[in-house]
Amino acid sequence: MDENAGTAKGVRQVGEIEEFKALAHPLRARLLGALREHGPATATELARRFATDTGSTSYHLRKLAQAGFIAEAGEPGHPRARRWQAVHRVNEWSAVDMAATAEGREASAIMRRQQVDILIRDVEAYEAALSSLPTAWVDASGVGDLLVRLTPDSVNTLWARFYAHVDELVAQDATDPAARPVSIVVAGLPRNAS
Template sequence: MDDSYRISDPQVLKAVTHPLRSRMLGLLRAEGPATASELGRKVGESSGLTSYHLRELAKYGFIEEDPEQRDGRERRWRARHRYTSWDNKDMAATPEGREVLEVMRMRQLDALVRSVRSFDASAWPAEWGDVSGMSDLLVRLTPEGVREYFRRIDELRDEMEERYGDDPAAQQVYLGLTAYPRSPSAPEDTPASASEDSEGGEAR
């Protein structure tokens, strides 16, 4: 599996704005190859519907038939990349691209909400509960500073995965990054951890 699928065509990115396709692609990336029937049971949809959307994902290059795990009755699909990437500036150059970007932001937010809701600290050892959580911070940066921040986080993530990824205690962990300039007209959006009287502080 390749690391990244770099997309420049809004029509291709639009293919994963469909919520069911987005979920199935995420499952194939996280859990490995599966058939339409297997995915249908996981997402609560018919195999006919999942089969159609899997073919659409394949059409736009996100997944492919798995030649190593053929099923005699049904195609088994696998993801071609670990994640999808695009350039916001290039994608926003057209009305279609701007619309797709807005929908993708909502899909990313949906995925984050699902990951948070699915976490039950009581079902995990105490050490996992101790390091799990979210942090929202308000800092002053330039666009170049944000770009450098993302680059350095990517480097650190790769370093940590190389160091700990093969450890028997390692688990798949949801990691998320966001960065949006705050509008001065929206004071209610100020993160709680940025408030002077906040008791919660920063969650790891």
């Protein structure tokens, strides 16, 4: 992880469909994720990371900046030398508001599938590295699923407690040299009663 990573602070509440659509583009989501994980970078560095051309990468970075998800890091410079950084640590939105329109439902579906794609990439990378991981990490790693009966209020309580506990653990481990980035993907999706 880059020494400048983690400089983004706080939560961004995404309220407008146009903002949400800016996030729903697959390359933009990956660019924002890389800026959050690795810290500030130029379009050229990000294009190299994702095997895209610099022009396309610059275009998508400008779209993220226009929507307020990223900003220039430090002094403005030549467009190709401009360094970008994430503005917020995480984005949130109202699932109810997004489900109210066809555009919102489409953008939400794209975001959910991107999250599943991240999980697949992380599982594949984990499996490729499994033989070289320390035993403690092998023991701590895993993927699980549960099927439980809950009310919508209980699911919302679960989310709140889960994220609060994650924040506590991140703060606890912030200076521990044994800590490393850990991908956590969670879902709570109702099934039909039948």
